[in-house]
Amino acid sequence: MNDTETIVWDLIGWEGDDVEAHVTCLTRVEIESVKDLFPERRDDDLLQAAVYPVPPALYPAMRSALPRLEFREGLEYQVGGYRLSV
Numbered sequence: 001m002n003d004t005e006t007i008v009w010d011l012i013g014w015e016g017d018d019v020e021a022h023v024t025c026l027t028r029v030e031i032e033s034v035k036d037l038f039p040e041r042r043d044d045d046l047l048q049a050a051v052y053p054v055p056p057a058l059y060p061a062m063r064s065a066l067p068r069l070e071f072r073e074g075l076e077y078q079v080g081g082y083r084l085s086v
Contacts, residue, residue: 007082007083009028010026011026012079021075031046034061047079052080054078056071
């Protein structure tokens with residue numbers, strides 16, 4: 001990553017296939033506190049190379065680590081990061 005790029009993380013609740021119904025931006029510190037909940041990430045230490053499903057079974061652990069998080073009924077959640085050029 002060069003100095004004109006930064007990583008942005010989102011927790012996205014999807015309604016249907018293409019509607020982002022609930023988006024929460026996460027900080028690097030917050031990602032570091034929840035990354036171990038996603039063992040499938042392997043070498044993706046900061047959850048930036050893919051998006052990861054957040055099943056309802058993970059909601060309590062996510063809220064325990066980040067009490068500000070909200071999960072809305074009926075949405076399917078994913079977490080992931082992407083590079084943003086500035």
